[in-house]
Amino acid sequence: MSTIDSASAAQASSNTASASPATQKFGEEFTSFIKLLTAQVQNQDPLAPMDSTQFVDQLATFSSLEQQVRTNDSLGGISSLIGELHTMFAAEWLGEKVTIxxxxxxxxxxxxxxxxxxxxDADKAYLTVRDPDGELVWTEILDLDEDVHRWNGQTSSGDPAAADMVYEFNxxxxxxxxxxxxGAPQIITQITDVGTENGALRFGTDSHxxxxLYSVQKYKTE
Structure with a gap:
């Protein structure tokens, strides 16, 4: 066998190996159909030939199915690629401090x-914190010269805010x-997990x- 023949054989083998099971099965069924169609044509009654339109329709149907199988294979490859990209993003974002x-x-x-x-142009800012029922639990004047503000659960009543509850900050x-x-505050938090929701990246944080991806910004201290 020549070098060219060997290369061609190797390429054909590679293509066969890389084909999906669905594509291989379709190829086998298409080959069987062509053999059956050829046998029908060879053995048809010359005085009552088969309608060629039926052959064309059947071939068109097979061609459409072939395109669908190939499309499904392509979508599978794209899905795999997206999964790899998500893994890359997870490695980049996990543990990062961000603002939300x-x-x-x-x-x-x-x-x-x-x-x-x-x-x-603002020179004054007033924070209000309310519980889920809308009751005011804390208010304070913020110092706009400070880079970072903090709330440790203090309330106007002097009692600590109830934990494991969601509060409204304005x-x-x-x-x-x-x-x-x-305005709403930008919460400083840390990425703890990366997942997908409806095909989009979704981050979980230690602030719950x-x-x-488009709602977070990496936080950098100056």
């Missing part, structure tokens, strides 16, 4: 750190006496907040 903007924040008893995200911004608007 959210008004509703789970409180586990540990101190909550957050950024105020104030407008550039920040009202002012310039002198002019009201500029309402979850967010997609």
């Amino acid at each position: 903007e959210s008004s509703w924040i789970p409180y586990s008893g540990s101190e909550i750190e957050y950024l105020d995200n104030a407008p550039t 920040i009202d911004y002012y310039r002198d006496t002019e009201y500029l608007g309402l 907040l979850t967010a997609d």
